[in-house]
Amino acid sequence: MSTFWSLWVMVLVTFNLGLAFTLFVWGQRVEIPVQPDGTTGHIWAHGVLREGLRKLPLWWVLFSAALFVFGIVYFVRYPGFGSFKGTLGWTEYSKLASDRAVNIGKLQNLLQSYEGQTLAQLATNTQVLAMGERLYIDNCAACHGRDALGNHTLGTPNLIDTEALYGNDEATLMSSILNGRSGIMPPLGAVLTDANITATAHYVRSLSGLSHDAAQAQAGQTTFMTLCAACHTPQGTGNPLLGAPNLTDDIWLQDSDLGTIEASIRNGRNGKMPAWNARLGEPSARLIGAWLYARQQANQ
Ligand code: HEC
Ligand code: HEC
Structure with missing residues (x-):
């Protein structure tokens, strides 16, 4: 002031x-x-x-x-x-700070009581699921969608299907959340002709049983074995160590139309999953993990 x-x-x-006061006395x-x-x-x-x-x-x-x-x-x-x-x-600030400290203390005790439980065990606790859902909506829904089904425009994965870029086990899931991920698909537009790119895209569609031009796909297979198999494997089933997606299951980060696949090959992709350890800390992040686990189970 x-x-x-x-x-x-x-x-x-x-x-x-x-x-x-004057009126009062007077x-x-x-x-x-x-x-x-x-x-x-x-x-x-x-x-x-x-x-x-x-x-x-x-x-x-x-x-x-x-x-x-x-x-x-x-x-x-x-x-x-x-x-x-x-x-x-x-x-008001000191009051807010002391009220916050009380709340954080309560939360800390609660989180401590969950220590040592697996995600599967946590997922049976309705209180955990309610907190996990709230944290998910606040931190993750913007990219992965309100129902964790992923977003093709942003290239974010569905988090509750059986397919995972990096792996579905608890340790891998928690590592993805806490440390973040960066999937690197290099741009190959400079080393391939447009015809090559189109042919390879036909081949990629054929791997998932989507409509394609058979002759083009056959031509594309050669390119795929030379340039793509190293990361996506010769069968196209993907490599969880690199986060290279399985291209044979018709589950997509981006759309599956020919043009989008061509764009992935030409320009590359670099899906970045931010790290949450600093913001959430492991005990809170595990609440989200438990909620995702429960959704995954319900989804199967
Ligand atoms: C800025 C957007 C963004 C936000 C916010 C975000 N993510 Fe992600 N997430 C991604 C992208 C992009 C990928 C794919 C990374 C890749 O391609 O390597 C990903 C990958 C993942 C994976 C790995 C999935 C797999 O198939 O292996 C998990 C698990 C995950 N996110 C969980 C979360 C959780 C939980 C939150 C909230 C705490 C969150 N994400 C917030 C963008 C985001
Ligand atoms: C260095 C490893 C690497 C090579 C080489 C590579 N990719 Fe990828 N590819 C990836 C990774 C990692 C992703 C995921 C990118 C992301 O997270 O955004 C990806 C994503 C894709 C996608 C998008 C999949 C989806 O679900 O939307 C397609 C399609 C694809 N690659 C096709 C190819 C083709 C075809 C080639 C060869 C011409 C190729 N890739 C070469 C690593 C590679």
Whole structure:
């Protein structure tokens, strides 16, 4: 708060509190002329209503005085009087920080109680699944989709099918999440002619039993064995060590049309899965792992 606004608030507070207090004191001492009939002489409704005069009840006076004391003590102890911080040093930030610390402590205890359980064991716990789903939606859904079915536009894998780029076992899954992955398919546009690329794409489609030109596919097979088999294996079944996808199962990172496959060959692909260890930590990441495991089981 700038000095001007701080002073402005101080002036307003002092003026309002001072005015209210002055009225409070003055109201009890001021002499109000009383008529012989004991009223103030104010008359309404043609004399039916006449204003009497009573002293304020003691409880009301004491209660109001207590409120003034409370107000002043508050302004001394807590922030509120301009930029004066209050003698207690209380801030919303410190309150937030201490509330957060309490919550983190609770979470830590909960996560500790899950230690040593496999994903399969964790996946039987509904509380784990609820937290895992929430964490998944916050951190992963943007790329892998709300239902973990993957996204062809982004080239992200389905996480709950039987096929995995790197492997479906617990250690591999957790390593993918905690350390991230980077699949590298080199661009081959410079070493292949367009006709070559098209022929190879026909061959790739034939591997998954998709419609293709048989003669083209046969020509493409030669290129595939020379340039692609090293990573995707001669059968095209993929290599989990490289994250090279199985090309024979009709499960795709990108779309499976001829043009998209040609683009993969020509320009390469580099699917990047960010590492989550720093942001989530292993105990929280395992909650997501458990949720994915449960979804995988339900999906089979
Ligand atoms: C920025 C987009 C992005 C986000 C966010 C993201 N991922 Fe990924 N993820 C990818 C991509 C791309 C791949 C494929 C990497 C490759 O091709 O090597 C991948 C791969 C994976 C794999 C390996 C799958 C397999 O078949 O072996 C797992 C498991 C995974 N992600 C889980 C997660 C989880 C859990 C989260 C949230 C904590 C997450 N991802 C967040 C983009 C993302
Ligand atoms: C150096 C290893 C390597 C070589 C060589 C290689 N690939 Fe790949 N390929 C990969 C990897 C890794 C991916 C996954 C890329 C990603 O995660 O985005 C991939 C992805 C693909 C895809 C996309 C699959 C999908 O599910 O959408 C196609 C199609 C493909 N490769 C075909 C080929 C063909 C055809 C060749 C030969 C002309 C070839 N690759 C050569 C490693 C390789």
